[in-house]
Amino acid sequence: MTEFGAPLVVRELPDPEVRDGEVVVEVVAACVLPYAAEVVSGARNYPLVPPVVPGTGGVGRIVHVGPDATRLSVGDLVWCDPTVRSRDDALTPDIALQGWSSRGDGGARLARHLHHGSFAERMRVPTENVFPLPEPAGDDPARWASLGVYAIPYGGLLAGGLEAGETLLVSGATGNLGSSAVAVALAMGAGRVIAPGRNRAALGLLAERFGPRVRPVELTGPEDADRAAMTAAADGPIDMVLDLLPPSAPGTAVRTAAMSVREYGRVVLMGGVGMLGGADLALPYPWLMRNSVTVRGQWCIPRTANVGIVRLLVGGTLDLAGEQVRSFPLDAVNDAIAHAAAHAGPFDRTVLTPAVRSDGRPLARS
Template sequence: MRAATLTALGRPLIVADVPDPRAGGGEVLVEVLAASVPPYAGEVFSGERRYPIELPIIPGVGGVGRVVAAGPDATKLAVGDLVWCDATVRARDDALTPDIALQGWSSRGEGGAQLARHLHDGAFAELMRVPTENAHPLPATADPARWSALTVYTIAYGGLLAADLEAGETLLVGGATGNLGSTAVAIALAMGAGRVVAPGRNRAALDLLADRFGTRVSPVELTGDDHADRAAMTAAAGGPIDVVLDLLPPSAPSSAARTAAMTVRERGRVVLMGGVGMLGGADLALPYPWIMRNSVTVRGQWMYPRAANAGLIRLIASGVLDLTAERVTCFTLDQVNEALAHAATHPGPFDRTVLLPR
């Protein structure tokens, strides 16, 4: 098969023939039809994001494809099925605190690294093998390129599930004008959020959110003045803010995450999923008395539970969550480095860069 391989950090990916993967017990082999290229992929491959990856690697964080072969433990999957390949791989020998790796992308801890060595390569290839439980059936009519955005949507959905977002509640999304944060806005509204406060500095992106979703979205243009921004976000909610979901990137200052978090109401929930402090910047410092006296719940969430895949697929298949307005730009496997450059310069709301290995 042909695949794009990262052989050294900071070097272009090399497209060449490599041996076909072979699926073992508990795995399926998938022909990759489409794989999302995240806007920050270049930062991962350059080493800027300091992700723990072992080289050489065929990268790619999830993809859409067709089942080529399935093992005897697959009781419903069949050859030819269109599937979403979830990159979040969990070890099977610890149900309580399983080690986790993102196939073709990164891992967590030594156990995660061990898992990543076994399921090493990702979706920037014509074929990939995935655990049987990570291949999720899609509607036969699903457009692979458009549905490859599940790479982004599942993350935001995981944050909203962690927040126990209820219909009618008000949500504030930190990083709402970004590629990931904007998906959280869309999913929250599909889940029935009464209002979503969308702070950001990009006026054009804020206007796009307001135009697409109407009055249930309250955009707030940030100034950098923490006191003024907190007051503006609180006012935009038109009432108590029940949940704050932080999806700010590593480049964002911790003060921005703190200012947003402290808009939440008494007994509200704050979910942290962003990258604040990952590159050595100041850590998030929320006041102990404020958390305690206001009975605020603060929760970290990395990725999402396995069941989130099925839930999100249902939301899209039912039409409640609409992908038709997304701007999808496709590249062939031979154009993988051009795809990386395009993704980096198109990081805005609902901009999708997609690799088509076949």
């Protein structure tokens, strides 16, 4: 990305060099998020500093290993988590999403050090951000690249302490991340998942795919009416609410869902509401206090979430077979970004495969 608002340019850069505490990975497949177009256009105001290679993690094979790695080897198939943390503060580490975003001055320093993301043939990654994948994942790495889409809501569900048998409400359930949250929650043993939304087709897809444990709710607009519909669909107390709504959604939509939670319930906020302006969430103080409701924000995921999501996939409780995957070669990256924006619905994935060109030939390497 040479500048915000310009098409991405495919050009040769020097190969990244391995350093202590890092590995270099040959990228095999990298998921293109549906809002990637908003990032590269500058509409989301992410603190990327051009020129930069964007991209949020991916599947690859290790080509260089630093001297402090004791279990990773050259040739290993791995998942690369883009969530980079500073190593000098265990309590409140600075965070950057490699090749994507950052938080505060410390996060900006991390982003300058690990500047480039996964839309490339090779990527330098912190050793602790690399997680081994089962070798069969190498048969269909483009499908496994969607692991990162599932890991995000999984991190939110871990933060909220979702337990087997509980009832979860996913605010934003018809979107790319929200629908993934529904799948992960069921894989974790949720008794039922309330899925509110306005997209009838997407609600129908969720109900058809997951059966009676998913309770779709078509939203109509008024807060009281929508909250009553969510509560009725739950047929009992709602233990936890996970919000994954995008920046375009109003704060009232988050509040409507959040205030459906039971006494002593939990609300986890992982979406983008308010990032581009708009009214505050405005949860009532008396309601929060008298109902002993816990509200928690969660940006990015803990390292353990990567291990856990791989376990769910390997164990078969989370299934990638129903994914609609469209792969693009690296030199068609702008087509991939446009495709991702146009296919932002449930279980619809767009993936870059850097090993080939649009004519089917391997990319030349320097």
